[in-house]
Amino acid sequence: MSYRITCKAKNGADKFVLVGLQKIHYVEVGKGVPVVLIPGSYNTYRIWNRMIPLLAENSRLVALDYLGEFEYTVREQSDLIAQIVRQLELGQVNLMGCAQGGAVAFDFAARYPDLASKIVSIGGHIILPDAIKDESKKSQNITGRTLRMSAIQEEAKSLKLPILYLYGTKTNKEIPLAKNMEFLQKHLPQAWIVALEGGIFETALKNPQEVAGLIQDFLKANS
Numbered sequence: 200m201s202y203r204i205t206c207k208a209k210n211g212a213d214k215f216v217l218v219g220l221q222k223i224h225y226v227e228v229g230k231g232v233p234v235v236l237i238p239g240s241y242n243t244y245r246i247w248n249r250m251i252p253l254l255a256e257n258s259r260l261v262a263l264d265y266l267g268e269f270e271y272t273v274r275e276q277s278d279l280i281a282q283i284v285r286q287l288e289l290g291q292v293n294l295m296g297c298a299q300g301g302a303v304a305f306d307f308a309a310r311y312p313d314l315a316s317k318i319v320s321i322g323g324h325i326i327l328p329d330a331i332k333d334e335s336k337k338s339q340n341i342t343g344r345t346l347r348m349s350a351i352q353e354e355a356k357s358l359k360l361p362i363l364y365l366y367g368t369k370t371n372k373e374i375p376l377a378k379n380m381e382f383l384q385k386h387l388p389q390a391w392i393v394a395l396e397g398g399i400f401e402t403a404l405k406n407p408q409e410v411a412g413l414i415q416d417f418l419k420a421n422s
Contacts, residue, residue, distance in 0.1 A: 210251045211260065218282045225283075226262045229255030232316070232418075233289040235280060236262040239298030246297065253411035258418070261289065273299065273351060277307035284314050293418060295319040302351065309354035319363045319414055325352050326378040352382070362390035363417040365410065367398045391417060 207213060211228025226244045228251060236247050244262035247254075254260055263283070266276045280303065284292055293316050296304035301323010308315035364383055366376050383390045393413060395406075 209245075209248055210255065211262070216283055216286055218279055218286065221266075221279070223266060223279070223283065224264045226251075227260065228252075228262075229258050229260045231258045232293060233284075234258045234260050234293040234295055234418075235284065235289075236260060237276075237280065237294065237296035237300035237303050238263065238265050239296075239300050241265050242298075249407035250411045250414075253407060254414065257415060258293070261287070261292075273302045273306050274310075276303045277310065280307055281311045281314060284311075290314075291316045293317040293319070295321070295414070296323055297321040298323060301325075305355045305358070306351045308358055308360060309351070312360075315360060317361045317363075317418065318358075319365070319417065321365045321410070322367060323364075324375070324379055325355055325382055326375050356386040358387055359389070361417070362387055363414065364390050364392045365395060365413065366392075367395050369396075369398045 211226040213224065214227055215222050215224055217223075224244075234254065236244065236251075238244065238246050243264045247260075247262050251260060251262065261283075263280070266279045284290075291314055294304035294307060296302070296319070298321075301320035302325060304318050304320060304323065305325055308318055362383070364380070366380075380392055383392060395410070397405075
């Protein structure tokens with residue numbers, strides 16, 4: 200099967216990697232220690248467009264499109280990313296994920312410690328929203344998802360690598376930020392937890408310099 204780029208990347212080069220039967224699109228730009236950018240559910244690399252030129256000054260960015268079909272779990276996505284990292288011979292990488300991409304980053308680091316160096320989570324979660332837990336009583340699929348996230352939480356407790364957790368003060372209330380921060384403070388005390396005024400995605404879009412600056416400072420301090 201052939202693939203055609205209909206809209207070229209604004210920053211960097213459009214590339215594909217074949218993993219099993221999947222041809223996965225990503226954008227690569229910059230030099231230095233590899234940073235794998237993981238989007239949230241059903242998003243593309245374009246959510247990072249405003250920060251990519253800033254972060255590429257000091258890092259080799261590999262910005263992925265959302266992986267797999269709609270039903271892909273966090274674990275299936277992190278397994279795919281591990282295959283991509285190995286196939287591209289990236290070595291040990293830094294992981295940056297937003298929303299569900301943050302959960303993927305934690306799962307990847309817990310199960311592939313030899314491939315993970317640092318985690319940056321932007322509005323990501325380890326603890327599921329209560330709404331999803333409530334719905335688990337009605338759906339076997341969501342029940343399975345709840346159980347899988349519980350397993351991820353347990354495995355994440357063993358992480359020793361540096362972590363930066365960014366969140367917005369006006370983030371959607373459905374995301375249990377307090378519970379996620381409590382988890383980090385209790386089990387991952389090495390995490391830097393930084394609050395940004397406003398909604399996290401709005402802040403990242405309107406003030407990419409601020410967010411990119413925090414990320415660069417974190418990566419440099421933990422080099």
